[in-house]
Amino acid sequence: MDGEPQYRALLAVDIAGSAGRGDVALGRIRAALSGALRASLAHSGVDWDACLRQDLGDGLRVVAPAGTPKASLVHPLIHELAVRLRAHNRLAAEPAQVRVRLALHAGDVHLGPDGTAVGRPLEVLARLLDAEPARAALAGDRRETVAALLSQHFHEETVCQGRPGIDPASFHQVAVRHKEFTAPGWLHLPGGAPEAAGPAPGADAAARIPDTVRTPDTARMISKASGHGVIYAVQNGTLHIGRTT
Secondary structure, eight states: OOSOOEEEEEEEEEETTOTTSOHHHHHHHHHHHHHHHHHHHHHTTOOGGGSEEEEOSSEEEEEOOTTOOGGGGTTTHHHHHHHHHHHHHHHSOGGGOOOEEEEEEEEEEEEOTTSOEESHHHHHHHHHHHOHHHHHHHHHOTTOOEEEEEEHHHHHHHGGGTOTTOOGGGEEEEEEEETTEEEEEEEEOOOOOOOOOOOOTTHHHHHHOTTOOOOTTTOOOOEEEETTEEEEEOTTSOEEEEEOO
């Protein structure tokens, strides 16, 4: 490689469970991931066309442009990617569902005139991408669409800096052991798809029995007509029943 090494932010994604789906399904999930990642990078202020990208078959490796704020690859990118993949999965059949492991690291890499990149940081990125903690996280909760694993270096320079939109408590330290590589990493799960909201347990039953006097610690605000009377309930108060004229 020619020239001095350049410090770059590095990102890699890999589709979980892509093997055995067949060429048609693989083509669709690759396209869905590429579109979601491109949109998420744009939302984070990163120019897709200015990135160095390498096709990993069932994933992508991205070398961000020089000067890219590393924190932007944490927030809003991880959240945006998770949201976009959840939206895709809601409308996709099972063979076209997309859930990914995502790795983040940064360091000095050598860039060739043909757009290739080499260097130890890229090896670290590959080990993070294949590490067991992220694999286990996706296997444990089917609602999760992204399991992000950050290197210690990346975590220290982004999550630990108190930047808006990044909650340090949502990152958990894990041991990364893959082949000859052993190092601490930080796992982040942006959250599974929210379940459909429904009434609280017992809410329907309570509505069907409006004249039951509730104790002050369970009283709720209601206003419901029953027969020829009107019931008035006050939060944390008592029930008053009066007859209309």
